[in-house]
Each structure stands twice: as C-alpha cells, then as structure tokens.
Amino acid sequence: MAPKDPEVESLKAELLEIIKKCQDDQKQKADTTLESAVANVLNVPKCHLGSNKILKGHINKVNSVHFCGDSRHCVSGSLDGKLIIWDSWTGNKVQIILLRSAWVMSVAYAQSGNFVACGGMDNQCTVYDLKERDSAGGVKMTRELLGYEGFLSCCRFINDSTLITGSGDMKVIIWDLEANKRIQEFDAHNGDVCTLSLSRDLNTYVTGSVDRTCKLWDIRDPTCKQVFFGHEGDINAVYYHPNGYAFVTASEDKTARLYDIRSDQQIGLYKKPAGDPSFTCCGLSISGRLLFCGSDDKQVHIWDTLKEQHNGCLSGHENRITSLSVSPDGMALVTSSWDNSLRVWV
Structure with missing residues (x-):
C-alpha cells in the first residue's frame, strides 16, 4: 500500500470539516423534525404484499429489472447474457434478447414500450428497438453508445429519442439517440456514479x-x-x-x-x-x-x-436482492436477485 500523502490527508480533513459545518448550519435552521411534524398522522396499516408471480428463465444472477410505462411489462438483465421481456401479469416471457456481453449491470425500459437499453462492464450502452427485427429475426439493435472510460452503472430513457446514463468514469451523459450524439457530457461526482432517478416531469x-x-x-x-x-x-x-x-x-x-x-x-x-x-x-x-x-x-x-x-x-428470494422496480400505476413491485429469478409482488 502506498504511503499516505500528508497534503491529501490534510485536504480530506478540511473537506470533512466543511461538510460538518454545512450540516450543523442545516440543523440550526430546521424549525421542526419529521417526527414532530407528523405526530398526529395515523400509522399506516401493515403492508401485506404477496409474491404473485415468480419469473424464472435466467440461468445466472439477475442484476437489474425495470418496469415499462404500461405497468405490465418489465425487462430484466442477467449475467447469462440475456435480456428478457416479461409479462408480469401472466409470468410469461415475451421476448428474449441475446447480448454481445454478459456483464450487464443496468437495464432500462422506455415508457412507450418501444425500446430497451442495457450496459455494464463492457463500458457501453446498447439500445434495442422492440418493434423491429434484424436479418436473423432477432430484436434489432439500433444504437451502441461508446466512449465510456468505466462501466455503465445506470441508464434511463427520458423519451424514445433521449437517454441519460451514469458510469464508473464519474460522468453523466445525455444522448440524442436519433442523431447518435451526446447532448451533454460532464463530470458529475468524485467517484463512480452508481445510480440515477428521474422526476415524474422528466x-x-x-x-x-x-x-x-x-x-x-x-x-x-x-x-x-x-x-x-x-x-x-x-x-x-x-x-x-x-x-x-x-x-x-x-x-x-x-x-x-x-x-x-x-x-x-x-x-x-x-x-x-x-x-x-x-x-x-x-x-x-x-x-x-x-x-x-x-x-x-x-x-x-x-x-x-x-x-x-x-x-x-x-x-422469498434465496440470495441477494439486486434491483427493484415499482410499476408506474403503483399496483405492483418487481424484484431481481442473485438466485436467478424475479418476483412480482402485489
């Protein structure tokens, strides 16, 4: 292990002190706490969700899942090198997409249901058009978004023509999929970007x-x-x-x-x-x-x-839970796991 740099350690201590000062200032300006503000609110009833469907089809760890905008279909990505489109109401597989790389870490389903995207340790994001077929009869790959210097950790569709991604090179990129170019690219954090979430107004x-x-x-x-x-x-x-x-x-x-x-x-x-x-x-x-x-x-x-x-x-899962997605209508929850399966909870 390399010896610690005194200057770096001093800067770290200075940064922590600044953060602590900011947090102390926030506490001083807080005129109430959440606990006291909701003291008169009734307790929520006990949540009783059941595992309505067990989605089996992957033969390796499932790392990510995401609901479509129709609150019925979802896409999952696994280390078996496949994306599977599921009908969460019936538990049936709708489509299977074979990937060029098995190291998928994140998947995204466009709200329209027309596209899915995925990426991971291959340092790229791949977009598939679910309405089109390639010459072999498989789902057509429409875009390979390249140029990442780290793994792709998260991706979400803003709409059918715009995608936002975060990656292990500390960057966030917003893509114009029709023009196949970057609209924005910037250093977002001082470490790997692990996750992102869009507001409802996008x-x-x-x-x-x-x-x-x-x-x-x-x-x-x-x-x-x-x-x-x-x-x-x-x-x-x-x-x-x-x-x-x-x-x-x-x-x-x-x-x-x-x-x-x-x-x-x-x-x-x-x-x-x-x-x-x-x-x-x-x-x-x-x-x-x-x-x-x-x-x-x-x-x-x-x-x-x-x-x-x-x-x-x-x-119900038999191994680590890796991802969950709440349906847009709020009626179901789907989870993925290292036990090679997904579960739909309603």
Missing part, C-alpha cells in the same frame, strides 16, 4: 455515487443544483419521490434516507430493526408513504416514511 434527476453524496440536476443544464450529504458508505440507489420535492436513498452504510429538496437536507433515517445488511436498491409506493429497500439479507424491507417505522419484510 425535467430534473438525482444521482448517487461512491463519493457518498447525492446531487440534484436539471436536464437542461449540466450545472449541479444541490448536493446532499449524510451517508457514510457507497450510495447504491436513489429514487425520486412521486411529489417531486424529495427522494430516498439506499446505501452500503446499512441505512436508507429521505432527503427533502426544499429544505436542502436529510429529514428521514431508516434502519433495519435487527441484523446488519447493506441496502442495494430502493423504491417508493405511489403515495410516497411506503419505502421499499432490497438488501443483502434476501429480503425487501418496508418502512413508513413519515413515522420512520419498520413496516415488515417481503421474503
């Missing part, structure tokens, strides 16, 4: 990173709007609140957190009652009242976001 988005910060961005401007601190480990997932004024996170530091954009700070902290799992993914119910976090302990943990109370667990 004008803003939040990113999370191994640098332990979350940042708020505007699609129309590459300048960071806000930075959020608090986590003590890698931020594995972020999820925009349906009201557009907050977002939740899931982290390696074994906590999930709720950040309020208007007050520019963390207002909720969620920990598992017992055990010591890291959280890998997160999502919110359509009302924003229930928080779902997948974890290393094979379960999805549920909290009441207002009361910060643990509300139960979804059990």
